Amino acid sequence: MSSPAQPFEEIPHTADWAIRAYGRTLPELFANAAMGMYSLLVDLDALGESERREVEVEAASPEGLLVAWLNELVYHTEREHLAFRRFEIHELRLPDPGDPDSIGRLRATAYGERTREMRKYIKAVTYHNVAIQQDDGYYWVELVFDV
Amino acid sequence: MAREIRKQDFRRIHEYLWELPTSFDPRMNVPVRIYADEELLEDALGDLSVHQAVNAASLPGLVGAVVVMPDVHMGYGFPIGGVMASRVPGGIISPGAIGYDINCGVRLLATNLTYEQIAPHLAELASRIYYNCPSGVGSEGHVPLTAKQLDEVLAEGARWALRHGYARPEDLEHTEEFGCMPNADPDKATPKAKERGKDQLGTLGAGNHFIEVDVVDEIFDPVGAERMGLFEGQVAVQIHCGSRGFGHQICTDYLQRFERVIHKYGIKLPDKELMCAPIDSPEGQDYLKAMACAANFAFCNRQILAHYIRKSFEEVLKPKGIAHDVWQVYDIAHNMGKIETHEIDGQRMTVCVHRKGATRAWGPGSPGLPKKYTDIGQPVLIPGSMGTASYVLLGTPGSMAQTFGSTCHGAGRVMSRAQAKREIRGEKLKAELESQGIVVRAGSMAGLAEEAPRAYKDVSRVVEVVHHAGIARKVARLRPIAVIKG
Numbered sequence: 248m249s250s251p252a253q254p255f256e257e258i259p260h261t262a263d264w265a266i267r268a269y270g271r272t273l274p275e276l277f278a279n280a281a282m283g284m285y286s287l288l289v290d291l292d293a294l295g296e297s298e299r300r301e302v303e304v305e306a307a308s309p310e311g312l313l314v315a316w317l318n319e320l321v322y323h324t325e326r327e328h329l330a331f332r333r334f335e336i337h338e339l340r341l342p343d344p345g346d347p348d349s350i351g352r353l354r355a356t357a358y359g360e361r362t363r364e365m366r367k368y369i370k371a372v373t374y375h376n377v378a379i380q381q382d383d384g385y386y387w388v389e390l391v392f393d394v
Numbered sequence: 395m396a397r398e399i400r401k402q403d404f405r406r407i408h409e410y411l412w413e414l415p416t417s418f419d420p421r422m423n424v425p426v427r428i429y430a431d432e433e434l435l436e437d438a439l440g441d442l443s444v445h446q447a448v449n450a451a452s453l454p455g456l457v458g459a460v461v462v463m464p465d466v467h468m469g470y471g472f473p474i475g476g477v478m479a480s481r482v483p484g485g486i487i488s489p490g491a492i493g494y495d496i497n498c499g500v501r502l503l504a505t506n507l508t509y510e511q512i513a514p515h516l517a518e519l520a521s522r523i524y525y526n527c528p529s530g531v532g533s534e535g536h537v538p539l540t541a542k543q544l545d546e547v548l549a550e551g552a553r554w555a556l557r558h559g560y561a562r563p564e565d566l567e568h569t570e571e572f573g574c575m576p577n578a579d580p581d582k583a584t585p586k587a588k589e590r591g592k593d594q595l596g597t598l599g600a601g602n603h604f605i606e607v608d609v610v611d612e613i614f615d616p617v618g619a620e621r622m623g624l625f626e627g628q629v630a631v632q633i634h635c636g637s638r639g640f641g642h643q644i645c646t647d648y649l650q651r652f653e654r655v656i657h658k659y660g661i662k663l664p665d666k667e668l669m670c671a672p673i674d675s676p677e678g679q680d681y682l683k684a685m686a687c688a689a690n691f692a693f694c695n696r697q698i699l700a701h702y703i704r705k706s707f708e709e710v711l712k713p714k715g716i717a718h719d720v721w722q723v724y725d726i727a728h729n730m731g732k733i734e735t736h737e738i739d740g741q742r743m744t745v746c747v748h749r750k751g752a753t754r755a756w757g758p759g760s761p762g763l764p765k766k767y768t769d770i771g772q773p774v775l776i777p778g779s780m781g782t783a784s785y786v787l788l789g790t791p792g793s794m795a796q797t798f799g800s801t802c803h804g805a806g807r808v809m810s811r812a813q814a815k816r817e818i819r820g821e822k823l824k825a826e827l828e829s830q831g832i833v834v835r836a837g838s839m840a841g842l843a844e845e846a847p848r849a850y851k852d853v854s855r856v857v858e859v860v861h862h863a864g865i866a867r868k869v870a871r872l873r874p875i876a877v878i879k880g
Contacts, residue, residue, distance in 0.1 A: 257812060296585065306653060311653045312651065318646050322589075322643070368599075368601075370639065370642040371643075374470070374649060375470030377667075392809070393495075
């Protein structure tokens, strides 16, 4: 396993695109996963921050929250041709693992701008083998994008 | 990590069929059967696709076997090139085993023109099609819809296109389900899916979707070919696309909804992507109705693209005084869940057949086939990878008996998109294709590289397997002369 010196990296997957994201905390992991996803689509350094979108999602598991969060961003990207480069996670409340009816919640702001020049079109963020892992003080997760 | 699966774990039933018995893994409720020759089996064991089939075999309420086609490759949760059937009622429905691109499929149009007639005008025709059928990232179509019109499309499928002058009645006759899934309920389609779909009707999208102008290269079955109106040297057109952002959002939203309730039903999942719900639960029923909406969106989408392809032929050939006709051979889905009746272990059973990267291939005499094809079986359209051959097949009694009326769907990837992008230059590939006489109109060179023929299995080998295994039979081979993609 690589060290979490980098926020994310691209990894091979036969049919689709995949990344591995890292974070010292879960909110950082969620933000880095989003950054990793947009690094596939645009040059993040060249992107401005003229637009912001508030995102709120709920799900029954930490992984469900992560996938729902990224899918919410994908939805804005497709509807409004928006790409995002910076993410502030305001609230990340995980569901109670002891209570199957408990629902977790995420509230965040995504900053970016409209662009017609995207390299890729992510149709969906998948649940494919998604499992948030913890290693010596950092979290990591692999995500597969359907393109 | 799951246990390694080796060739010796399989029982070889015949030259093209291998079975992994339930004794392989105590979680398996049904065996996994793989249609492949020895080399394709080794390819299949090279990624996680067979592990995914084993995972699926542990889902409750399945019957027969999880069937794996020779073009299999790793998907998300369920392999692409996988088929499974669950009991109705009592079984489950799994959006991940149908795929994100609900009713991704293929339509074949044939013309009365020969290659010699079209060759001088091919470049112009390809450009017209590229212009008339918007493709690529975030493309929007010529048919923007109001909310009410979108609901009509979701309920009516290709019938909506017929009502609005985008179809001939015989186009619908020659479409799976006659172009309309009757159980669609637009109220079960999510608001976000509708928001994504409303500007996308009549667009091709990106990824592996394409329009291809082909020549019929070889006829294997003269009787079947004649019935479909196919002859050697004839120009034909294939459309490969699906339900665009609409279908993806339906899958995404229902996976989220299923995740919240799965504990209620006591189902243990080997992979979250295999998220499912009992087919008779409120969630399962709502998904079926929403999936049917996405299927109808895709039928209507391919119909509108067919209309714009006809328009492109008209615009190019009419001024030159070249009389022509473009008719529909058939249109099939290869990502779909269908309630069907099959004979399984000697019993007639109603099941939900999940086909993901697998084509319906109903044999002769199946109810639900158009009159024209009742006695020969259902046409099956197998697009090859870009620049290589494609095949027209027919469903057989063997596909009905062995594979829930299903067969393969294409070539199947062997190289990741990332690897293809690293190793293959889009510009060089375009030059190679053009040196073979293939006209290329592509929006993105990187996108072109990802779909390079080298990134796929050999489609001819895949087709040989299904033909010899008796789960479809060869009728004709097509070779490309123009490729149009995003």
